[in-house]
Amino acid sequence: MNTLRLRAGLNPGFASPPLAPGLGEVVTEEAVVLPPPGAKLHITPLVQEGERVRAGAPVACLRHAPAVCLVAPMQGQVARIDLMPGRILNEIVLFRDSETEGGTEVEQHDVSAAGSLPALRRLLQGAGVWPWIGRRPFGGMPGVDEVPASILVMGSDTRPFAPDPQLVLEGRHEAFARGLDALTRLTDGTVFVTWPHGLPTPRIARGGDRISWLLTGPRHPQASPGICLHRAAPAALDAPVWDLHAEDVAHIGDFMKTGRLSMTRHVHIAGSALAEARMVRTTTGADLRQLVQGLVTPGPHKTMAGGPLDGRSARWLGPRDRQVTVTPRTDPRPEPHWLIRALTSSAFPRPVIPTAALTQAFASALPAVPFLRALGAGDEEAAMRLGLLSLLEEDIALADYVLGTGGDLQRQLRALLDRIETENAP
C-alpha cells in the first residue's frame, strides 16, 4: 500500500533547456516588498520615500497589528511606496544601494529575549518571517495571534522545475534543526516535515518527538502542501495549519543564533523561452526582468513567478515564490468562426470525465470526481467533507492542467473558499 502511495501522481513534461552548472548570486537593482498573493494588507509605512534602509529593516507594519512587519529584502533606498485606497499595500519599491562599502548592512535583532512564546512570536513577526508563512484554510498570511494546529515544512518539492529543497539544505542541517525547534514552540500540535522517500531524515536533538516526517514520492502533487496536509493533518475552520519552505526554516534557524534574518532564496529559472535554465540565489521581491536577463531567447516571452502549473505573470518575485518560468508569448488567436466556437467552447464549465489521470492528479489522496463535482456545483458542505479546507489553488493546478480546463477549477475553488470564508467570518 505504501509503495502504491509513493508511486501516485503524475510528472507532466514541460520543455526547458538544460540547467547551467553553478549557482548564480544575483541581487537585482530593484526589489519590492509585496503582500502575499491574494492578501489585502492595510499597512502603515515606517519609512519615507528616499530613505535608506538596511537589509531586513522594517519598511511597513500592518495597521491593525503593528507587531507584524514587512521588511526590506536588500539594503537600499526606498524609491516608491505604492498604496491603494485604504492604505492597502500594492508594492514598495527599493533601489539597491551601490555606494556603500564594506558589505551589506543587515538588520540586527536581539534574540536573547526569545525565551518565552510571546516574545518569540513578536521577534519573528518583527523580523519579517510572517509573509513567508502560508496558512490554510483560505490561504494568505496568518493572523497576528493565530496559533496553528500544526505546521508543515516542505522538505521536498515535486512541482515541475521546483528547486530541490535538499540542495538548499546542504550543510545547513544544524540551522534547519534549530528552525524546527523554534517552530515546535509556535504550535501545540505536531510539526510535519515532508522528506523525499529514500533519503535519511536528519536527527533532531530537541523537540524531536513533536516532529513527524512525511515521506513523499517523486511525482507531483505528492509534495504539494495541500495534499500532504490532507493526508497528515487536515486544516479546518477552527484548526488553521501553516506551511513553510525548508529554506525559510533554515533561515529562521540561523536567525535564532545570529539575530540576522537572511532574505536570500534559491530560485530556479526555467521554461521553454530560455537559452539555458539557471539556479540563482537572490532576494525576495527580486526583479524578474533582471533575473532572466541574458537567459531568454529572442522573441516575445512571458515571465511568470511560480512554476508552469501555478505561475502567474509577474514583474517581481513574490514572498513565497521559488520558481521563475519563462514561456514564449503567443498572440491571442483571432476569434474563430461562431460554428467552431459552438462546437468546442460553448459549454462552461466543461464537464469533467473521470479518468485515471484525474485520480492521479490528486495523487489518489481524495475522491477526485465527487470533489470536482462539488466544486462545480458550488456545494460547500460536500467539498468541505472531502477536504476542501486543506487545499489551495496550487494544489489543484495539476488537475486543472491535466484536464485542460484552463484555470476553471482553480477559479471555482477560490470562489468556494471565499464564500466559506465570508460566511464564517467572525
Add this chain to the structure above:
Amino acid sequence: MTRGLWTRETVAALMLAALMPLALFWLWTSGLAGAMGLTFAIVIIGVWHLVFMLVRAQPPSLSALITALAIAMLAPEELGVFRLALGVSFGVVMGELVFGGWGRNVVNPATVALAFLGFGFPSAPWPAFDAPIAWAAIPAAVLGAALGIMPFALIVAAASVAAAALMLGLLTEPVLFAAGIGLVLLVADPVTSAATGLGRVLNGALYTLFVVFFAAGWSGAAPVQITVASALLASLAAPLLDDIAIQVWVSRRRRRHGRA
C-alpha cells in the same frame, strides 16, 4: 496557460479507440445489416446533437459514436425504422442531452435507449453473440483500463464475480458473452459508473450479480435483455454506491484525524 490533454473529447476519442477491436470485429461478422444499423443510429443521434447544439448551445461530442455503436450492437432486431428511431431518440435525449450532454448525464444513453426498446417492444427478438465477438470485448476492456478511461476496479470486480459464478455453474455461456459485451459498451462507461474506488468495485460486482440473478430467475429472457436490465439497474445504483464509499472514506478519516 499550457493545457493538458485529458479533455472530454480526448476521452471520447480514446474510448472509441479502445472499443475499435470489438466494433470492427462485429462489423466484419454482421456485414451490411450491421453497418446499416450503425449508420442509422449515428444519423439519428447526430441530428439530436445538432438540435441541442443550435437550441441549447451544447457542443456535440464524439461520444455519440460510442452510443451509436452500443445501440447498433445490442438493440432488438426487426424493429423497423420508426420504432428504432423512437427508441434511439428517447435514449439520447432523455438519457444524455437534457442533462447537458456527455459528461453531465447520470445514465448511459445507450442503456436507456436499449431498455426503452426492450420494454416497449417485447416481441422483438434480441441479438445473440457468438464466442469470437465476445472475445473481442477482452482487448477492449484491457485497452480501456490501460489507458485509464475505463474504471479498472469495476472491470476487475465484475470479472472476478463472473469467474466465481462460472465456477459455481451459475452462468451459461451465452449470458456470459452478452454480459462481457455489455460490460465494455454500457457499464464501464467512465461518466455514469461509480466514481470512487470502493464504489467502482461495488458497481462492477453488482452488475455481475444482477446478471447472475436474472439468468437464474428470469425465465424466457434473452442474454442481451438480461445484460441491458442489469446495466440499467447497476448504473442507477452507482450514485448510491458512491455515497456509501464516501461515507466510509469520511468516517475513516474522522476516526484518524478527529475531523473530516
